[in-house]
Amino acid sequence: EDVRQRAATGPLPAHPRVDELVEQAYRWAMPDTSGAVADYIPALADADPELFGLCVVEVDGASHAVGDVDVAFSIQSISKAFVYALVCEELGHAGVLERIGVDNTGLAFNSVMAIELNDGHPRNPMVNAGAIATTAMVPAADPDARWAAVRTGLSRFAGRDLALDDEVYASEAATNQRNRAIARLLESYGRLEDPLEAVDVYTRQCSLLVTTRDVAVMGATLADGGVNPVTGERVVSPDVCRDTLAVLASTGMYERSGTWLFEIGLPGKSGVAGGVVAVAPGKAGIGAFSPRLDAAGNSVRAQEAIGYLSRALGLNLF
Numbered sequence: 193e194d195v196r197q198r199a200a201t202g203p204l205p206a207h208p209r210v211d212e213l214v215e216q217a218y219r220w221a222m223p224d225t226s227g228a229v230a231d232y233i234p235a236l237a238d239a240d241p242e243l244f245g246l247c248v249v250e251v252d253g254a255s256h257a258v259g260d261v262d263v264a265f266s267i268q269s270i271s272k273a274f275v276y277a278l279v280c281e282e283l284g285h286a287g288v289l290e291r292i293g294v295d296n297t298g299l300a301f302n303s304v305m306a307i308e309l310n311d312g313h314p315r316n317p318m319v320n321a322g323a324i325a326t327t328a329m330v331p332a333a334d335p336d337a338r339w340a341a342v343r344t345g346l347s348r349f350a351g352r353d354l355a356l357d358d359e360v361y362a363s364e365a366a367t368n369q370r371n372r373a374i375a376r377l378l379e380s381y382g383r384l385e386d387p388l389e390a391v392d393v394y395t396r397q398c399s400l401l402v403t404t405r406d407v408a409v410m411g412a413t414l415a416d417g418g419v420n421p422v423t424g425e426r427v428v429s430p431d432v433c434r435d436t437l438a439v440l441a442s443t444g445m446y447e448r449s450g451t452w453l454f455e456i457g458l459p460g461k462s463g464v465a466g467g468v469v470a471v472a473p474g475k476a477g478i479g480a481f482s483p484r485l486d487a488a489g490n491s492v493r494a495q496e497a498i499g500y501l502s503r504a505l506g507l508n509l510f
């Protein structure tokens with residue numbers, strides 16, 4: 193086997209009790225009811241805070257699931273990771289690096305100040321400014337075609353057709369003045385041509401419905417060097433996977449990325465609906481979902497459960 197076809201280090205340890213460890217991780221995280229459901233997008237405030245799902249999908253397609261793994265929720269910022277990979281696949285390493293950057297801003301995901309401090313450069317593809325600019329780079333003739341390319345691309349990562357949550361989309365579109373301001377600011381620096389169009393496609397991408405199982409398959413595709421282990425389809429190249437995983441390791445959990453990497457040691461990405469994807473390169477994708485978030489916008493139970501699994505299965509990359 194050509195090792196470059198793998199993002200990293202070979203299959204999950206042949207642990208006879210992976211199912212049991214997934215159960216244990218779930219039970220370990222369940223009692224933690226700290227944090228709060230996101231409410232700055234009105235439709236998200238209605239989420240049932242008790243929902244909790246955890247799923248591991250290995251690079252051979254084997255899956256281990258517990259809890260509410262088939263409940264649909266909006267993908268939100270987890271989409272940033274996969275749109276970034278699709279854009280890297282289309283436009284290549286150097287161009288995306290120059291336009292978007294790869295460094296943690298150290299500031300909140302919706303920070304306007306971060307743009308100002310960086311002379312208008314988004315710097316980080318996993319915060320709203322960088323993600324809106326990344327979505328605008330998806331090659332397409334018009335906004336409808338760009339949205340179709342994003343939806344199709346994310347669906348290939350998930351291995352099934354993902355649908356828009358109309359209610360979440362309408363709710364966020366009516367209340368996303370801050371993202372529109374961020375896009376206008378990028379425009380003022382000459383970094384975005386059609387800011388409102390970019391925000392609209394970005395808002396749609398965040399409103400795609402996924403399940404915890406889908407998120408695990410999406411992560412497993414990155415773990416598998418870009419091949420979806422369920423459909424067998426190559427979605428992106430091994431090099432793009434490596435670039436994406438490096439970005440997720442340094443910036444996937446916003447200003448808590450350092451703490452996450454220190455404690456858990458895996459590339460990961462969160463969304464404000466409560467989903468988290470984590471990737472054990474060459475081994476497995478992990479999806480976790482529970483709506484209560486910490487102050488940075490990361491699901492509390494998802495972090496607890498993935499941390500447990502990282503320790504129990506020896507997944508920490510370092």
Ligand code: DON
Pocket residue numbers: 268269270301302320364371395398462463464465488489490
């Ligand atoms: O743009 C926003 O604010 C949301 N659509 C996504 C933010 C998000 O998921 C941050 N997450 N943890």
